[in-house]
Structure formats: structure tokens, C-alpha cells
Amino acid sequence: MSSAAATAPPATTTRSRKAKLQFDGDNPDLPPKRETHGLVKVKPPLFDVSLTNIIYTICLGALVMGGYYTFRMLQLAGQTGGSANVLMGRSPEANAPGVADL
Numbered sequence: 001m002s003s004a005a006a007t008a009p010p011a012t013t014t015r016s017r018k019a020k021l022q023f024d025g026d027n028p029d030l031p032p033k034r035e036t037h038g039l040v041k042v043k044p045p046l047f048d049v050s051l052t053n054i055i056y057t058i059c060l061g062a063l064v065m066g067g068y069y070t071f072r073m074l075q076l077a078g079q080t081g082g083s084a085n086v087l088m089g090r091s092p093e094a095n096a097p098g099v100a101d102l
Helices: 051-080 083-088
Strands: none
């Protein structure tokens, strides 16, 4: 090894500028400072709603949808001649007398 390669400066843990930058607030090239914040603070959605109210709303929606589909299923069962026909996929024409089963 040569002695020139071994004479590196000591390592430091932090690096900083030797000369601090001076900022002049009266620079005519810069726009004036803002008096207010540029952004408005906004709360996230449903921030003010309690979890209990959210759960009740979801349950109410599920109950309404369940009631609607139950009503529609009963209507279809009445049109086809019973819930067994709905489950087996039979139509009222297939249950008419004189029609042979396939």
C-alpha cells in the first residue's frame, strides 16, 4: 500500500454546509408571504358518525334487501304453483294435466 492512499480525512457522522444561506425576506423577486394556509383542513368521511350508527344502517339495508327478495320469491312461487316448482325449475305449463313428463 502506498502512504498517499492511507491519508484520507476522518469520517464524520453528519454533513452540513460550511456557509449558511442567508434569506432576505425583502427580496423583490419573490412573491409576498402568505397570510393564511393554502389548504383547508378536511375531516375524513364518516368521521363524525359512530360505528354503532354505521352498523345499524348496514343491518337496515340488509333487512330491506332481504324483505324485497323474499317478496319477489313468494310472487314467483305463486305464479309457478309453489315453492317446490321454483326450486326444481318447473313452469306452470309443465304441471298442466295431459302434459307428459320428460
